[in-house]
Amino acid sequence: MPLSAKKKKVARKKSTAKKASGKKSAKKTRSIARESKQKKRARVKTILQELDKAYPSVECALDHRNPFELIVATILSAQCTDKRVNMVTPELFSRFPDPASMGEAPLDEIEEVIRSTGFFRNKAKNIQACAARLTEEFGGVVPRSMDDLLSLAGVARKTANVVLGVAFKKAVGVVVDTHVKRITGLLGLTRNEQPEKIETDLMELLPQEHWIRFSHQIIHHGREVCIARRPQCGACTMNRICPSSLADGAE
Secondary structure, eight states: OOHHHHHHHHHHHHHHHHHHHHHHHHHHHHHHHHOOHHHHHHHHHHHHHHHHHHOTTOOOSSOOSSHHHHHHHHHHTTTSOHHHHHHHHHHHHHHOOSHHHHHTSOHHHHHHHHGGGSSHHHHHHHHHHHHHHHHHHHTTOOOSSHHHHHTSTTOOHHHHHHIIIIITOOOSSOOOOHHHHHHHHHTTSOOOOSHHHHHHHHHHHSOGGGHHHHHHHHHHHHHHTSOSSSOOGGGOTTTTTOTTOOSTTOO
16 A cells, blocks of 8 residues: 555544544533533432442541641642651641741741642741741631631632631531542533632532532542542442543443
8 A cells, every 4th residue: 555545544543533532522521511400419419429438437638636737737738749748747846836936937947847848938938927827816726717717828718628627627618629620520510620619619519518528538539549640430439420431331
């Protein structure tokens, strides 16, 4: 076969494969778009049941002994694994065990301890400023309201929701981290990309009593099953109701 004919044949195969892939993707997208609120809520109920079965007693993966340690650990967890944060915080809290000592600590000493968490200069400034404000404005006590928490350096809604939910058992919102953002999109629970909009979508869909544990369950699911680069769809108990599932027999 002439070289030009071979190239044309290869091109046709690629074009056919691309069209087939596009049709498959479009089919899944259309199925989500057609889903009624009633059907979505029924699917959400099943998702929550499966998560409760798989992760019945899941807890926050960040080691901490009090709300202050939790808020600092959560700030450090940005763009860093919880495992790495847990390796760093014992020494950090040994040197600076409370807001007063951390707020007055030399910045270079904080940087030295947390260097391996990445973005350590910015994180050091934030946890030092956060600790100082806790001491000056809140008497060294971590506040229990969203507005007060958001006034602290390095604290956005994700961190505030972690502290309120884990330390104080207050379901004010839903924690949206990278796992929650990715997996709720795959499950068709949201089409948004911005964390605050995703949180709003989830708060409308999920019963409030699930807000706290849902995020912890999804985070564990993302680490153990729905792994970003190698999802284990065949082992996922939600594969039949997940519009993005690659498992055989998935809807």
